Amino acid sequence: xxxxxxxxxxxxxxxxxxxxxxxxxxxxxxxxxxxxxxxxxxxxxxxxxxxxxxxxxxxxxxxxxxxxxxxxxxxxxxxxxxxxxxxxxxxxxxxxxxxxxxxxxxxxxxxxxxxxxxxxxxxxxxxxxxxxxxxxxxxxxxxxxxxxxxxxxxxxxxxxxxxxxxxxxxxxxxxxxxxxxxxxxxxxxxxxxxxxxxxxxxxxxxxxxxxxxxxxxxxxxxxxxxxxxxxxxxxxxxxxxxxxxxxxxxxxxxxxxxxxxxxxxxxxxxxxxxxxxxxxxxxxxxxxxxxxxxxxxxxxxxxxxxxxxxxxxxxxxxxxxxxxxxxxxxxxxxxxxxxxx
Amino acid sequence: xxxxxxxxxxxxxxxxxxxxxxxxxxxxxxxxxxxxxxxxxxxxxxxxxxxxxxxxxxxxxxxxxxxxxxxxxxxxxxxxxxxxxxxxxxxxxxxxxxxxxxxxxxxxxxxxxxxxxxxxxxxxxxxxxxxxxxxxxxxxxxxxxxxxxxxxxxxxxxxxxxxxxxxxxxxxxxxxxxxxxxxxxxxxxxxxxxxxxxxxxxxxxxxxxxxxxxxxxxxx
Numbered sequence: 437x438x439x440x441x442x443x444x445x446x447x448x449x450x451x452x453x454x455x456x457x458x459x460x461x462x463x464x465x466x467x468x469x470x471x472x473x474x475x476x477x478x479x480x481x482x483x484x485x486x487x488x489x490x491x492x493x494x495x496x497x498x499x500x501x502x503x504x505x506x507x508x509x510x511x512x513x514x515x516x517x518x519x520x521x522x523x524x525x526x527x528x529x530x531x532x533x534x535x536x537x538x539x540x541x542x543x544x545x546x547x548x549x550x551x552x553x554x555x556x557x558x559x560x561x562x563x564x565x566x567x568x569x570x571x572x573x574x575x576x577x578x579x580x581x582x583x584x585x586x587x588x589x590x591x592x593x594x595x596x597x598x599x600x601x602x603x604x605x606x607x608x609x610x611x612x613x614x615x616x617x618x619x620x621x622x623x624x625x626x627x628x629x630x631x632x633x634x635x636x637x638x639x640x641x642x643x644x645x646x647x648x649x650x651x652x653x654x655x656x657x658x659x660x661x662x663x664x665x666x667x668x669x670x671x672x673x674x675x676x677x678x679x680x681x682x683x684x685x686x687x688x689x690x691x692x693x694x695x696x697x698x699x700x701x702x703x704x705x706x707x708x709x710x711x712x713x714x715x716x717x718x719x720x721x722x723x724x725x726x727x728x729x730x731x732x733x734x735x736x737x738x739x740x741x742x743x744x745x746x747x748x749x750x751x752x753x754x755x756x757x758x759x760x761x762x763x764x765x766x767x768x769x770x771x772x773x774x775x776x777x
Numbered sequence: 778x779x780x781x782x783x784x785x786x787x788x789x790x791x792x793x794x795x796x797x798x799x800x801x802x803x804x805x806x807x808x809x810x811x812x813x814x815x816x817x818x819x820x821x822x823x824x825x826x827x828x829x830x831x832x833x834x835x836x837x838x839x840x841x842x843x844x845x846x847x848x849x850x851x852x853x854x855x856x857x858x859x860x861x862x863x864x865x866x867x868x869x870x871x872x873x874x875x876x877x878x879x880x881x882x883x884x885x886x887x888x889x890x891x892x893x894x895x896x897x898x899x900x901x902x903x904x905x906x907x908x909x910x911x912x913x914x915x916x917x918x919x920x921x922x923x924x925x926x927x928x929x930x931x932x933x934x935x936x937x938x939x940x941x942x943x944x945x946x947x948x949x950x951x952x953x954x955x956x957x958x959x960x961x962x963x964x965x966x967x968x969x970x971x972x973x974x975x976x977x978x979x980x981x982x983x984x985x986x987x988x989x990x991x992x993x994x995x996x997x
Contacts, residue, residue, distance in 0.1 A: 488905055517907030528902035531996040532920040541916070542906045574996045590906075600905075 437598070437630050438464040438487065443496035445482055445654075456482045457493070458654045464647075466597075469624055469631045471645035471662070473638065473677055479654040480634040484600055487632060488520045489513060500598070518546055521591030525603035527583040529575040535586050536562065536571040542593045561589040565619065581612035588619065592629075599623070601633035605640060617643045621741075638681030642666065642740050650674045663740050667708045667747060667772075684736050688749045691733070691776060702753035704733075704777040705762075707746075713769055714744040721769075726761040728754030749776075784967055788955060793975055795869050796951035799941040803876035804934050811881040811933075812926075814840070815888025816914060822889075826900065826910050843882040848940050851879050852947050872949030876940055884933045891925035892918060923994045931987025935980050942976060952976060 443460040446453045456479045464470045474480045485491035486498055489505060497504045505516055529538050536558050543554045562568045565585040575583055584604060591599055601620070605613040621644055624631050635641060641648050641662055649659035650673055657671040666682075669675045669689070679686030688706055709718075714737060722730065734749040752759055766773045818836055821829040846854070855875040859866040862874055895918055903913045919926070945953025952972045960969030 490901060490905060514907040514909060517905060520905070520907075522902070522905040524898060524902060526896075526898055528896065528898040530899060530917055530921060532923060532994075542908065545906065545908045545912050545916070576996050594906075 437466040437468075437501060438462070438632070439497075439499040440483075440486070441497045441499070443483070443486060443498065444494050445479075445486070445491065446494045456654050457486070460496070460651075460654075460656055462649060462656065462659070464630065464632060466630055467624070467628045468647065469621075469633070469645045471641040471648040472632070472634045472651055473636065473641055473648055474634075474651035475636060475673070478651045480651050481602060482654075483651065484602055484632065484634045487598075487600055488517050488522065518542070518594050519596050520598045520600060521594075521596040522600040522602065523584065523587040523591050523604045525606045527575070527580075527587045527607075529583060529586055529590075531575050534572050534574055535567060535578070538575065538586055539589045539593055542590060546594055557593065561592060564592070564623075565589045579612075580608050581616060584608065584612075584616050585619070588616075588623070592623065592627075595627075597630060599629055599631045601631060601635075603635060604633065606635065606637070613640070614643070620644060636677075638666070638677045642681065644741065646741070650677070663710055663743060663745060666740060667745065682736075684734065685747065688734050688736075688747055691749060700751055700777065702731075702751045703759055703775055705750050705752055705773050705775055707748045707750065707766065707771050707773050709747075709769070709771040710743055710745045713771060714746050716769065718769060718771065719748075722762060722765055725765050726754070726758055728752050728758035728762050730762075781967060783965070784971065789952075789968075789971060789975070792950070792952045792955040792972070793979075796938065796941055796953070796976075796979070799869050799872050799876065799944070799949070799951055800934060800938045803873050803880065803937050803941065804930070806873070806877040807880045807884050807933060807937065808930065810877060811884030812888055814881065814885035816892065816919075818885060818889040819892040820910075820914065826913065840882040840885055843878065844886070848875075848879050848943060849946065851875055852944055852949075856947070867948040869950040872941060872944035872951075876937055876944065879940055880933055880937050883936065884929065887929035887932060888926065891922050891929055894925060895921045924991045927987060927990045927994060931984060931991075934983050934987070938976065938979060938983070942972075 440460055440462040443457055444455070445457040446455050460483060472480045472483060482491050486493050493506060498506055500516070505513070508516060530541065533541060539558045539561050540554055543549055543557060549557060559568070562571055565588055567582060567585055567589070570578065570582065575586065578586065605616050608616060617640065620631060623629055633640070633644065645662050647660065648662050648665050649656050650665065650671060651657070652671070652673040658665060658669070658674050665674060666678060666685070669678050675686065675689065678689070691704060730753070731751045732748060733751055735747065737744070737746040739745065752762055763773060814836065818833065818840070819825060820827040821833040821836070823830060823833070852875045855878060856866045859871055859874045863870050865871050899917060899921060900913060903917050908916070941949065941951055942953030942956070945951065945955070945957045948954070952975060956969050956972040959965045960972060
């Protein structure tokens with residue numbers, strides 16, 4: 437659905453060229469929830485705004501449904517933006533309009549529906565985001581979570597195919613964040629809406645995204661399926677992000693800090709596995725199938741979006757032969773294993 | 778010391794009415810001229826919706842020049858233009874053109890400042906929705922700025938009232954004219970006191986009404 441090719445953006449600050457994006461290439465599929473994560477100032481906001489040209493790239497192409505939108509004239513650009521919803525960290529609602537008025541505003545400007553049809557659509561959207569009884573309130577009378585729900589309803593008004601989320605939950609408390617993320621996931625599934633979001637929180641990526649790109653210093657440093665990036669982060673920035681949201685994973689990636697190395701006698705192995713195998717009695721199977729003994733040092737069983745996963749840090753003791761038998765068993769179960777020490 | 782018996786109350790009532798007419802009509806024209814000018818200043822400024830640095834500089838320069846001319850001088854300089862426009866430079870009608878020219882640049886600048894206070898994110902959200910610029914200005918920007926615009930109008934109305942009184946010097950009508958002819962030239966201190974008291978009352982009333990309206994339109 438979206439293809440970004442060789443995207444560059446430079447700003448001129450005090451006569452000097454400052455690069456915000458460098459050689460960004462991305463492909464985002466239809467119906468996918470795609471996350472872009474990075475520290476503040478990494479360029480994620482500029483990248484997101486390139487998708488509806490709120491920011492014009494200096495060079496490169498942005499293809500949506502095969503068309504290079506950087507070549508659109510202003511009329512086509514307006515038409516394109518009406519098909520792309522966007523929600524914001526600070527909601528950006530019109531304070532002078534009621535909740536219903538805010539949702540009606542993009543419909544009114546598109547002009548494709550008459551007043552009765554618009555009222556019907558507004559009622560439908562209010563019900564979708566659960567704000568029916570707040571229709572006639574003004575934004576300042578709402579809580580942060582309710583404001584973002586209005587933002588979502590407004591963004592969906594013209595039935596977009598793509599929703600851009602600019603740090604949509606960063607101004608909300610954790611509980612409200614979860615409810616907004618659930619709503620976004622519902623919408624993604626119900627309407628097959630493609631969602632591109634930027635965030636600095638790994639937790640948001642874990643809850644919502646199918647794939648993720650990590651951006652640092654204006655470059656994509658790592659990208660892939662969320663589970664892969666989360667369980668096997670390669671770049672230092674990604675590891676930092678994982679450590680912040682999930683200290684346990686970080687400890688298992690680098691157990692040197694967590695354990696007194698001199699007390700370890702055997703081979704330190706980290707196992708990671710996804711899906712159905714999470715529910716299999718792997719450890720008792722290992723104990724029965726090989727003479728190697730093992731100690732569980734750390735472990736986690738959780739889920740990313742709806743995919744269950746597990747990771748275990750085990751210390752194996754036994755002969756080389758025994759250990760290779762263990763690895764053969766693990767391979768049979770399609771359990772990823774890496775020797776850490 | 779103050780003898781109210783010699784006051785012609787009819788004259789004072791009529792002068793008050795004239796002051797109100799001068800202020801009201803001038804305010805109307807000031808808004809008609811100053812509001813579009815203020816919007817234009819805002820949208821053409823650097824980094825705004827319709828950035829036009831050249832046009833902004835020219836408009837901004839004109840506004841500054843007009844605002845730097847003292848009103849008393851503007852009253853005199855404007856006389857030929859006023860005669861050309863409405864046939865006379867005297868009375869209520871004669872005072873209106875210089876009043877409008879004197880306050881429109883002030884009002885335009887106030888409008889520009891009020892619009893700058895509108896959250897940029899709101900405008901960005903409208904742009905992201907693909908809403909055409911003219912609709913963003915009239916459907917979002919101005920309604921969002923309404924309390925500020927009303928406050929700016931209140932300030933301008935009060936300035937107009939004091940300028941209207943000043944126009945009495947060159948033969949404009951109203952309370953200012955009365956104060957100068959009777960209070961100053963004929964040493965009738967009573968007339969002076971009453972005109973000043975009435976102006977104070979009128980200004981208080983305008984400010985009060987303005988504040989009420991601001992409150993009604995505020996959603997903060």
